[in-house]
Amino acid sequence: MTTADRPAPLPRLNILRTIALYKLVKVLLLLAIAYGEVRLSDASLTAKLLDWASARPLGLEHHVVTWLLEKFSGMSASQVHALRIVTLSYAALFAIEGVGLWMQKRWAEWLTTIITASLIPLEVYELFFRPNLGKLAVLIANIAIVAYLVWHVLRTRHKHGDSAPV
DSSP states (O other), X not given: OOTTXXXXXXXXXXXXXXXXXXXXXXHHHHHHHHHHHHHHTOHHHHXXXXXXXXXXXXXXXXXXXXXXXXXXXXXXXXXHHHHHHHHHHHHHHHHHHHHHHHTTOHHHHHHHHHHHHHHHHHHHHHHHHSOOHHHHHHHHHHHHHHHHHHHXXXXXXXXXXXXXXX
16 A cells, blocks of 8 residues: 555644633633623613513513612622623633643643642632532543643653753
């Protein structure tokens, strides 16, 4: 069999780029949350929701929607502002991680390893007190990411001129 007769090799799964896509999807979700928060804080949108609910004789009752909106937006202006800053900060951090990993930068491997590992105890705490499958899936994904990145960084450190093995 000649080389011309062989089938083309399958593309190799690039785990760093897969992790990068995971981080960039999280960026999009955080930006969507920030956008949704801004839209819900719009007084005209709130009025439209209340008008819509009051026009539904068999649907949601007006007082239920009013209560939900008050409950949902029960934060003070400073709390909403702080939440917006935290959300956008996480989005920026995940964007830096994702782009750096996509470009296969060594600093992004370290950054992602450290930041992802530092969040695992919080995820375990959250899963322990408010368990659900989504939180479990995120925890498992983040543990797998940290394990892979630690293995990858240790395996490739000599190629990048890092210190000798311990």
